[in-house]
Amino acid sequence: MSPDASFHLDPELVRFMTSGISMNAGSGSADGTPSQCRVLGCRVDPGTDLVTVFFAEPQAVDLLRDVARSGKLAVVFSDPPTHRTVQVKGSDARRVPLAEGDLARVAAYRTAFVQCLLPLGFTEPMVRTFLDCPDAGLVALTFTPEAAFNQTPGAPAGSPWAPGA
Amino acid sequence: MLPTRALRDCLDGDIPGVVSTCAADGTPNVAYMSQGQYLDRNHLALSYQFFNRTRQNILANPRATLGLIHPQTAQQYRVHLTYQRTETTGPVFESMKAKLAGIASHTGMSGVFRLLGSDIYRIERVEVVPGSTVAAPIPAVDGLSALRACMERLPASPDAESLLDALLDGLLEHFAIEHALVMMLDPGRSRLYTVASRGYETSGVGSEIPLGEGVIGMAARERVPIRISHMTSEYAYGRAMREGAEQRGLGDLLETAIPFPGLAAPGSQLAVPIPGAREPIGVLFVESPADMRFSHADEDALVALATQVGGLFRLFLAELELGEETQPAAGQPPHPEGAPLRVRHYPANDSVFLGDDYLIKGVAGSILWTLLKDHQALGRTQFSNRELRADPRVRLPDQSDNLEARLVLLHRRLAEHQACVQMEKTGRGRFRLVVDRPLELEDMDPGA
Numbered sequence: 001m002s003p004d005a006s007f008h009l010d011p012e013l014v015r016f017m018t019s020g021i022s023m024n025a026g027s028g029s030a031d032g033t034p035s036q037c038r039v040l041g042c043r044v045d046p047g048t049d050l051v052t053v054f055f056a057e058p059q060a061v062d063l064l065r066d067v068a069r070s071g072k073l074a075v076v077f078s079d080p081p082t083h084r085t086v087q088v089k090g091s092d093a094r095r096v097p098l099a100e101g102d103l104a105r106v107a108a109y110r111t112a113f114v115q116c117l118l119p120l121g122f123t124e125p126m127v128r129t130f131l132d133c134p135d136a137g138l139v140a141l142t143f144t145p146e147a148a149f150n151q152t153p154g155a156p157a158g159s160p161w162a163p164g165a
Numbered sequence: 166m167l168p169t170r171a172l173r174d175c176l177d178g179d180i181p182g183v184v185s186t187c188a189a190d191g192t193p194n195v196a197y198m199s200q201g202q203y204l205d206r207n208h209l210a211l212s213y214q215f216f217n218r219t220r221q222n223i224l225a226n227p228r229a230t231l232g233l234i235h236p237q238t239a240q241q242y243r244v245h246l247t248y249q250r251t252e253t254t255g256p257v258f259e260s261m262k263a264k265l266a267g268i269a270s271h272t273g274m275s276g277v278f279r280l281l282g283s284d285i286y287r288i289e290r291v292e293v294v295p296g297s298t299v300a301a302p303i304p305a306v307d308g309l310s311a312l313r314a315c316m317e318r319l320p321a322s323p324d325a326e327s328l329l330d331a332l333l334d335g336l337l338e339h340f341a342i343e344h345a346l347v348m349m350l351d352p353g354r355s356r357l358y359t360v361a362s363r364g365y366e367t368s369g370v371g372s373e374i375p376l377g378e379g380v381i382g383m384a385a386r387e388r389v390p391i392r393i394s395h396m397t398s399e400y401a402y403g404r405a406m407r408e409g410a411e412q413r414g415l416g417d418l419l420e421t422a423i424p425f426p427g428l429a430a431p432g433s434q435l436a437v438p439i440p441g442a443r444e445p446i447g448v449l450f451v452e453s454p455a456d457m458r459f460s461h462a463d464e465d466a467l468v469a470l471a472t473q474v475g476g477l478f479r480l481f482l483a484e485l486e487l488g489e490e491t492q493p494a495a496g497q498p499p500h501p502e503g504a505p506l507r508v509r510h511y512p513a514n515d516s517v518f519l520g521d522d523y524l525i526k527g528v529a530g531s532i533l534w535t536l537l538k539d540h541q542a543l544g545r546t547q548f549s550n551r552e553l554r555a556d557p558r559v560r561l562p563d564q565s566d567n568l569e570a571r572l573v574l575l576h577r578r579l580a581e582h583q584a585c586v587q588m589e590k591t592g593r594g595r596f597r598l599v600v601d602r603p604l605e606l607e608d609m610d611p612g613a
Contacts, residue, residue, distance in 0.1 A: 024232065026185035026195035034185035034193060034230040036243060058295040059241070076183070076195040083274070087195060121179070125299055129239035132297035149218070151196060154277050158217035 009051075009088075009145055013161070014044045016086065017051070017077050020112020025053055025075045025141075027066035027093075035062035039075060040131055040138065041109035043102065051075070051088060052096065052142045054106050056133035064139065067093045073143050076151060080120055085151035086161055090143030098140050106138060167206055167291055171235055171242065173461040176201040176209065177394065178236025184211065185230040186222035194218045198231070199278055200265050202257065203461070204285070209244070210257055212265055213282040223248040229286065232294075237301040241294035246286035253282045256389035263383060263391045263400050271395030271456070308462040311339035312469055319473055323593055325569035326576065328477055329361040332449070332470060337363060340466065342451045344428055347439070348374070349447040349570040350385055351527065353562035357385055357448060358527075360573045362426050369426025370577040371525060381448045384436035388445055390464050392435045394457045400434075422523050433458035437467040440475040446567055449474070481569050485551050485594060505603040506585055510534045512610050515560075519584055528566070529575040531559050534608075536598050537586070541606055550594040572596075 009017070023039035037060040043052040053075055055063070067073055073093035078085040114127045148161035175182070182198040196219045200212040211231070213220065223229055227248035234241050252258050262280045269278035315335035322328035329347050336342040346362035346369065355376040359369045377386040380400050384391040393400060434452040438445035449471045451459065509518040516526035517533050525533060535558045539545045553559055554568050561568060576588045576596075585602035 022197075024183045024185075024195050026193040026230070028185075028187035028191050028193045030191075032187045032189075032191065032226045033228050033245070034187050036183060036185040036195065036230045036232050038183075038232070038241065056296065070191060072191060072193055074185075074193040074195045076197065078197055083272070085197060089192065091192075126239055129297045129299050130234050130241060151217075153199070153214070153274060158215070 007146055007148075009044060009049050009148070013086065013148065016079070016084070017042050017088065018044055019079075020109060020114075020116045021077055021079045022113070023053065023075060023077050025055070025063060025073055027063050027070065027073050029062075029066050030069065035066045037063040038130070040133060041102075041106040042075070042077070043099075043105055049145060050142055051090070051145050052099075052102075052140050054098070054102065054109075055139050055141070057137050057139045059133075060139060064095060064141075067141055068095070071143070073141060078151070080116060083153055085153070086148055087151050088145045088148045090146050093141045093143035096140050096142045098138060102140065103135050103138070106135075167288065168242065168293070169203070169206060170461075171238075171240065172209070172233070172244065172291065173203045174237065175233035175235050175242060176203050177457075177461055178234075179457070180234045180236055182211075183232040184219055185232070186219050187226055187228065188218075188222050189225040194222055199274075200261060200268055201231070201233075202261050202264070202283070204257065207288055208249075208285060209246070209288060210252075210261060210283040210285050212261055212278075212280055213251055213284045214265075214278055214280060216281075223284070231286075235298075235301075238298045239296075240298045241296055243292040243294055244288060245290040245292065247289055249285045249287055251282040251284050256387040257285070258283045259383055259387045260389050260391050263380060263393055266397040266400055267393040267395040270397035304462075306340055308340075308466050312466040314339045315466075315470060316473055319470075319477060322477070324590075325478060325481055326361075326573045328474060328481075329573065332474055333361055333363040335470075336451065340463065342453070344431075344453060345449070345451045346426060347447055347449055348381055348385075349567055349574075350376070350441075350445055351562075352444060352566070354527065357381060358574060359423075359426065360447075360570050360577070365426035365428075367424065367426055368577065368581060369424060370581060371529075371574060372423040372425045374425060380434045381436045381450050384438050384450075385445050385448050388438050388440075390435065390437045390468060392433075392459055392461075392464055394433050394459070396431045396434060396456075428452050428454060430454060432456040435459040435464060435467060437464070437471045439471040439478070442479060446475055446478055447570070478567065478569065482567075485554060485568070501585075501600055501602050503602045505605045507605045507607060508537060509607050509609055512608065519582070519586075522582070524582060524584065525575060525578050527571075528559065528561060529571045529578070532571060533575055533579075533586075535559055537604065537606055540598055540600060541604065546598045546600075547591065548596055548598065550596075 026036045028034050040054045071092045074089045076087045110131045114124050117127050150161050184198050185195050202210045229246045231244040261283050265280050318331045322331045333345050336345050344364035348357035348359050356373045359372045362368050380391050431452040432455045436450045439447040514526050515530035517524050517530045587599045589597045591597050
């Protein structure tokens with residue numbers, strides 16, 4: 001993947017990425033072993049497009065190690081009711097301290113994801129349990145989005161993301 | 166130690182797994198997985214539906230990491246995998262294809278989710294991800310003790326018919342499975358026919374389905390359990406096939422004359438082959454109106470039961486071969502009263518009609534016709550399974566053919582029809598023909 005300086009997230013995609021949907025991130029070790037961790041919320045900074053994603057540190061040990069080495073990060077965002085799925089990738093990911101408002105952002109994300117999954121038959125305790133993490137255990141990775149891909153199931157899956165997809 | 170049970174629960178549940186891979190240049194990729202299947206302690210299979218980045222990556226770098234969430238406890242797992250190969254036919258593929266069709270239907274993805282292959286991965290390591298969990302609910306049925314209770318009564322069954330009754334009664338009593346049936350395989354015709362059922366409006370005994378058709382036909386053809394947690398019309402059998410039968414010939418009409426007894430709107434289905442010496446001798450099938458009714462543990466239990474039933478059937482067969490049977494005594498010449506009933510036999514497919522009512526066809530039809538001919542010509546009422554097995558008029562397709570199952574079918578069809586001809590057991594492997602009305606036998610092609 002070659003960085004594309006002209007790539008920008010449009011407001012609709014930003015709204016999607018920061019809503020109460022399922023999020024997972026991946027990186028890889030030097031020998032090509034993939035690492036993976038569930039994401040507990042996302043912030044996109046207006047103006048810079050910088051994407052920040054949150055993790056429970058004990059769950060993200062391998063991912064943090066791999067990102068520290070390569071900076072490469074892929075984050076997949078998927079809306080369970082519609083299966084609409086977008087993956088965003090970057091190569092300059094780095095660990096950053098949580099900013100003001102991030103704890104509230106993670107808390108709001110949990111509540112929104114519960115609301116997303118309740119109609120599908122999941123219970124609130126179930127969803128809150130797999131999103132659980134004490135505030136002190138939260139860590140953040142920030143990266144510049146270089147490319148996005150449509151991953152909604154179907155023939156166009158894997159193609160570069162286009163607005164409205 | 167591999168948390169086998171937890172992995173199977175995760176792969177059975179409604180929470181999609183997440184697959185991470187890396188391209189040759191190390192660029193990561195993360196994708197949601199539609200379906201996974203536990204194969205054994207060292208392998209699992211993931212569905213291959215689209216040629217996408219995950220696919221490109223595993224062909225270049227076979228390492229993958231699968232993230233799973235336990236559907237009851239919320240425990241997260243990461244399974245570290247190495248891609249081995251892709252299967253596009255066979256038991257794993259067909260079992261996944263059926264399951265995926267159910268998932269696709271349930272998630273509104275019919276027409277989008279099509280299984281191109283089953284990607285087989287070796288399990289390298291399973292990581293329990295630190296995090297909170299909730300206590301798993303206590304299951305309503307303790308599968309192992311239910312299995313034990315169910316199995317204990319099977320060997321006490323003296324014959325095939327009581328064995329099948331014990332099996333289906335046991336499923337109801339110990340596993341609370343209310344809708345179940347057993348179909349036997351007719352290898353010569355590549356069809357399965359129903360010999361016993363529970364929980365349906367009509368028994369459906371005698372109804373048939375082709376090998377390879379629907380959940381049951383596919384389980385028999387591929388010799389693998391097929392379990393669908395969300396039913397899909399793709400694997401439903403029955404109604405559509407019966408409709409329009411009038412436009413086809415007599416043979417087709419007879420095959421649809423006895424309706425298949427399945428639920429109109431099943432949520433879950435599970436079909437388990439009953440193993441024989443070579444090919445399966447039949448299929449045990451259970452279903453429920455509820456989604457996700459049958460777990461991997463239920464599948465295990467039914468496989469164990471079907472294995473025992475298959476073994477007992479072979480024991481009955483061996484007893485038939487070796488057993489000392491007294492020559493059946495000649496019965497008293499029958500003198501039933503009343504108006505004679507016309508009984509027609511069509512040699513082309515051995516179908517037998519009592520009056521205008523179709524009763525049965527195939528080998529069971531041939532058995533009935535042989536019994537009735539001997540009854541009329543010789544006044545015989547006593548018969549043995551063993552002599553029927555050797556009788557060339559019965560035209561058993563194969564020495565290993567399941568005569569016991571044919572007799573169960575014939576006995577039940579006559580009983581359900583409240584026919585003027587009935588079969589009564591008189592001992593192990595022996596029965597009496599009871600005819601309470603004069604019969605006029607008419608072979609529709611006497612030269613055949």
